[in-house]
Amino acid sequence: MRFELVKRQQHSKLFSALSPFLALALTLVCGALIFATQGKSPVDGLYTYFVEPLLEVWSLHELAIKAAPLILIAVGLSVCFLSNNWNIGAEGQFIMGAIAGSILPVMFPTFQNGFVLPLMLIMGMLGGAAYAGIPALLKTRFGTNEILTSLMLVYVAQSFLDWLTRGPWRDPEGNNFPLTRRFHPDAVLPEVLPSSGSAHWGIVFAVVAAVLVWFMISRTVKGFEVRVLGASPRAGRFAGFSAKRMVFFAFLLSGALAGLAGISEAAGAIGYLQPVISPGYGFTAIIVAFLGRLNPLGIVAAGLVLALTYLGGEAAQISLGLSDKVARVFQGMLLFFVLGCDTLIHYRIRLVRDAVAARVS
């Protein structure tokens, strides 16, 4: 008795919609098991993780702060993955965007007016895009695998940030802490609803970006090009689309969005630069992209779910004494289950009695 995969004639619409929820459910079950092994009540654990952070307004703001970079990056990644360009270096593009966007407040702190913030944001996007251009260039010019190159560049970016914040960009009046000077008020990304919480405008950028990219992918000829080149490269060639140009388009777009997320985080959530500004957003965004089924609107929801796991982790640490690392395990498991459940979209599972029965048919 074994099971067999039978290819479906058409993708199952039912499972396209159901798969993320199924994956979520499986993750929750496994999560409950993990809580049990750690000696905590599964119900308490799940409650603290997934329900508690939603109960207070200030907590919802924290959710928005965490979700913003995840959504921004994942939206860009969706364009990449849909076109079969594997950008794994979004974390590095995030960092470079933050650095590029911080040039004004750190190196020209006396330049203070209404133009500073928009310029910072634009420079952040340019920085992220330029950094993403490197693996794109290597892929189109030399055929180098973009997964490894974009990933290696993450470590390089991290080293660069470390050097900047400990070296040339260290705040001279900062008591030797590895921090840049605080950004002046004109260079800080303001809060959206200051009275109820500290969520900054990053979440607005994220939702706007998601809607715009969703529109592009599903309603414009450019989106059509993205999808065709990813799904059927030969048909794409028949259509006259250029795969090489698409590499650049996808990488530059996702680099720009990651860079925007980076500068928003630095200028909004943190307020200065320090050696580590991301708890792995660039990688968690990969999970967000898949959980959202590579659909920017789905990604908004998925980003919120994953942001919830971050918050839940912090809450569980405080109230249950549970390690905050459990959040990362949740995130990893989620992607696993998403990928597994996605199979049901393409294949049907058939139980086979034995080999003879299969042959007779």
Add this chain to the structure above:
Amino acid sequence: MLIAESILLTIATAATPLLLAAIGELVVERSGVLNLGVEGMMVMGAVCGFGAAALTGSPWIGMLAAILAGILFSLLFGFLTLSIATNQVATGLSLTLLGLGLSSMIGEAFVGSPGVKLPTLAQGIVEVPMIGSPIAGLLGTLSGIPVVGPLLFAQDPIFYISIALVVGVAWFLFRTRAGLVLRSVGDNHASAHALGTNVIGIRYLAVMFGGACAGLAGGHLSLVYTPQWVENMTAGRGWIALALVVFASWRPLRLLAGAYLFGAVSIGQLHAQALGLGIPTQLLSALPYLATVLVLVLISRNRRLTMMNTPASLGQPFVPDR
């Protein structure tokens, strides 16, 4: 000990985990499967190896635990990609993310714990009745040879395993029938299937071997390199191992050269940092990663070399038509 000797030893210590993880992945890729989860399997091996050693006091049990952890973790990947035919790139990535998270969680209990270091082969073998003492004595004498002595005869067991594996895999792939069958699966899984080969079964075995090697590589980090547990202590070595496989054009002996080259670069930059040459330490620590990019570009420029050596079925899911 001479400076040359200690430098060679540190290079070997740095190269061994790279070599191990890479030789495992080489076999996996030769069978046509791309497993990007090497980093995840390695870090799981590191934490389980360290934890088992810390709990039992025996580094040998730690070593076994590391291998086992790698195998079990790789089976997660295997099940998804081989039996359920998921996308290999995405699944490998998720394995790494899960591994990093899971290892952080498991390792929390061990942060700051004193490590249990794996003894050298000589020290370990002395316990074995009858033949132990003489061999240990022989190793001791031989390690007196200037320059290469300690490098070749005074190392931990995992070093010797890594070298043995490289030679073994080379022999297996190119001189045995089973290795030939494995290579045929990686070259053209449809033809192999038509000839009656059990493609999925062979790939499962390859994936598990890769997991064992990656796990052991991680174990080396936490039991020999720095007998300690630090979160994310693999620091991207798994990814460098993947690049090394490409660099070596899927040939084991070239892998040996590549791993030691990279080991030298890693150690070189550490020593350069220590020497205080005025080069920013961050630039030096970024060197191995920059070198990896450079190497990848150089290799992929030679299209013919790439096309001739890449296992043709690499990364393509295989679902047998009935």
Add this chain to the structure above:
Amino acid sequence: MQPSADTFPALLETRGLTKVFGKLTACDAIDLTIGRGEIHALLGENGAGKSTLVKMLFGSLEPSAGAIMWAGQPVRIAAPSEARKLGIGMVFQHFSLFEALTAAENIALSLPERTPVSAIAEKARALSAAYGLPVDPSMLVGDLSVGERQRIEIIRCLLQEPQLIILDEPTSVLTPQEADRLFETLERLRGEGKSILYISHRLDEVKRLCDAATVLRHGKVVAHCRPREETAASLARMMVGNTVPAVTRDTLPIKPDAPALLEVRALSRPPATPFSIPLRDIALTVHGGEIVGIAGVAGNGQGELFEAVSGEALQVDAGTIRIRGKDAGRLSISGRRLLGAAFVPEERLGHGAAPAMRLSENLLLSRHRTDRRTFFGRLGVVFAGAVRKASQRVVEQMDVRKSAVDPEAAALSGGNLQKFIVGRELDRRPAVIVINQPTWGVDAGAAARIRQALVELARGGSAVLVISQDLDELFEIADFIAVMHDGRLSKPMPRGEATSEAIGLLMGGAEPGHAGHVGAAA
């Protein structure tokens, strides 16, 4: 005329062998007799049933009816391993070799024994020397020429010591010199008492090599003969048939001033891969209102020609291809479409259409540039309504049957998808259309619809270029017929002048005009 059983005691005999796939009868009551020490030809066009018959002999398919007799005993061949055990070996047309492994390793893998590779290498070397099939066992298959690869397949087969060797279109991938070598080998094998079933459509070879022949057409046996006693012309007639199919279009007089809408001038193209056919000096003109057909067996450069004309492969000289009087050789496929050309490739899923995308989206695949204003607004926003309407129009025009309103392309049957793809192009009223295998694998109803649509397009003044392996189809719709052979194109002849035997000869590589001669010794 059956070869008499007492002259050659039969090794293999089929009686009424039939294979039915659903509604399609691929093989219909085939009687075939192969004697010992005989080279027996199996002749027929593509789709005549040769592959299916042979698959049954080799155990890959189970017969629906009929019997197979081996050395006088009825046998049931349920799997290739059983065929091998009986002594039937097969050399396939499409090799299943491992490119990154050596010749010896490839051979070793197909042998079940655990003999070490070095011993197999020795055996292979000995065999290759004995049979005049020089192959260096230590060479990587990827580095070998196609002819050398075939030798590996033959040696593989011979190492299992078969009594009957089936060869499927063996010379379709060989140079004339390699083919000569192959024939020497086959004659040597025959001298040893082995039998050979030689599948081919190449008449001069069959005449030269084969003792007996069975000719198939549309799944039935139409003749048994001795090739040496026939002429190439008579063989061609048997293969292709004597009847001139009913003309379904009125032969409109070609207007003398009809513009030349598609011109191909001195098109040459080196082979892109080791398996590609180079194009040699191809020249062709299609005027408005004309249908030009290119006949030829698959594998003679049709795909390469299509890629060159469509623009997926650019030409060095812009004037090599001219569309509507403008140089198009350096234009991409979109550029050529903008000049008024349309293209339908051979492969539907994955090339002509994206399998996972809906029909309406597939409409955009070839028309997103040419119909930009109809389908897109500013910023490239898709007018989904306009696209759906156009898609629906195509569906109605071509009578495309489908199970949902806008299904994924992969869900359609081959015939219906082809109707949609052709209809998508015709909906544009292109001035030029180049179509490769318009009705391959398509049911009769859909095929008729497609041909009708092409005829109507030509009637409207467009130039139509049809590449097809189906000679009947070309006789039905083409005004001029040229034949593609080995990368060269013959001079198109008016349909009235094209007789089946002339075409058959050209397809076989012979020159028309030698119809009465025995094929000259190569």
